[in-house]
Amino acid sequence: xxxxxxxxxxxxTRVHQWIPVRPGPHTRVVYLEDALYGEITLGTDHRIGGxxxxxxxxxxxxxxxxxxxxxxxxxxxNLDPRTDEVWEIRSKDPKPQIRIxxxxxxxxxxxxxxxxxxxxxxxxxxxxxxxxHWPQEILRCRQIWEQLCQGAAPHNGRSINDYxxxxxxxxxxxx
Amino acid sequence: MTISPQMSWKSASSLEDISLDPAxxxxxxxxxxxxxxxxxxxxxxxxxxxxxxxxxxxxxxxxKSPEQVTRWLSAPGxxxxxxxxxxxLAMGHRPKFSVEKLSDIRQSNYHHHAVSMNLxxxxxxxxxxxxxxxxxxxxxxxxxxxxxxxxxxxx
Numbered sequence: 001x002x003x004x005x006x007x008x009x010x011x012x013t014r015v016h017q018w019i020p021v022r023p024g025p026h027t028r029v030v031y032l033e034d035a036l037y038g039e040i041t042l043g044t045d046h047r048i049g050g051x052x053x054x055x056x057x058x059x060x061x062x063x064x065x066x067x068x069x070x071x072x073x074x075x076x077x078n079l080d081p082r083t084d085e086v087w088e089i090r091s092k093d094p095k096p097q098i099r100i101x102x103x104x105x106x107x108x109x110x111x112x113x114x115x116x117x118x119x120x121x122x123x124x125x126x127x128x129x130x131x132x133h134w135p136q137e138i139l140r141c142r143q144i145w146e147q148l149c150q151g152a153a154p155h156n157g158r159s160i161n162d163y164x165x166x167x168x169x170x171x172x173x174x175x
Numbered sequence: 176m177t178i179s180p181q182m183s184w185k186s187a188s189s190l191e192d193i194s195l196d197p198a199x200x201x202x203x204x205x206x207x208x209x210x211x212x213x214x215x216x217x218x219x220x221x222x223x224x225x226x227x228x229x230x231x232x233x234x235x236x237x238x239k240s241p242e243q244v245t246r247w248l249s250a251p252g253x254x255x256x257x258x259x260x261x262x263x264l265a266m267g268h269r270p271k272f273s274v275e276k277l278s279d280i281r282q283s284n285y286h287h288h289a290v291s292m293n294l295x296x297x298x299x300x301x302x303x304x305x306x307x308x309x310x311x312x313x314x315x316x317x318x319x320x321x322x323x324x325x326x327x328x329x330x
């Protein structure tokens with residue numbers, strides 16, 4: 001079974017599909033891990049509203065900017081090492097910033113495993129022993145993925161359009 | 176009070192005389208930022224094809240660093256109306272605003288094949304609780320008021 005089949009089969013139990021807040025063409029899909037779904041949907045503050053909008057922005061096929069490695073500003077990032085296929089959705093406004101970690105299980109289908117505040121992640125240029133917590137969160141993402149997908153590999157591709165079929169801009173290729 | 180994301184949209188479009196909850200406001204603030212950013216980035220993409228409009232060009236026009244222009248184009252980040260106006264102006268355009276009534280926005284029938292659709296939303300159906308409670312009265316087994324349950328259909 002592919003990771004897409006496994007994730008689809010557990011919708012409503014271990015993962016929950018994000019239903020966009022506003023109407024529109026639901027051209028991409030976000031699945032949220034059960035605990036994360038609870039945290040996100042039970043929130044009532046201004047910050048959580050901004051996060052709902054970021055999930056809608058992806059789900060409704062809106063313009064997404066994608067970055068890699070040292071590219072600091074973008075809406076979605078493929079984290080290093082890219083072979084791990086771990087991505088983050090960057091919810092930057094309003095403060096505090098939130099990072100949602102996850103992997104693609106098919107083209108245009110993102111599985112969010114967990115989230116954390118940006119402030120908790122430390123400095124990405126430091127070593128993991130000096131306050132860089134990204135490697136820890138990447139590992140956590142892989143562990144949750146393992147529980148959800150039982151060894152099935154995440155979706156991978158050679159170009160950005162293998163992950164997001166349309167309406168995507170690579171920050172590193174801006175003129 | 177707990178409010179679900181979908182309730183948030185309904186409360187905003189209902190025009191009820193109650194205060195909008197913070198999550199709804201946060202959602203629409205983010206949406207405005209995101210749409211402004213998408214307009215600017217799409218324009219930049221369409222104009223940069225002939226290589227005349229570049230990040231460096233905009234930086235020179237606005238007397239800013241190219242890195243700042245890259246940050247503006249890469250993600251919506253606390254933009255003001257001045258930021259929007261400046262970026263459009265640097266590309267020979269100006270912002271033009273329009274408004275849209277929330278209740279006029281309809282569900283699209285274009286969906287990714289993995290989408291598990293909510294039938295009521297997809298068909299724009301409103302399912303109201305049954306007002307005739309005679310059947311419930313004839314079969315009730317407990318004392319106290321009869322609760323009218325909200326009905327939700329899913330496929």
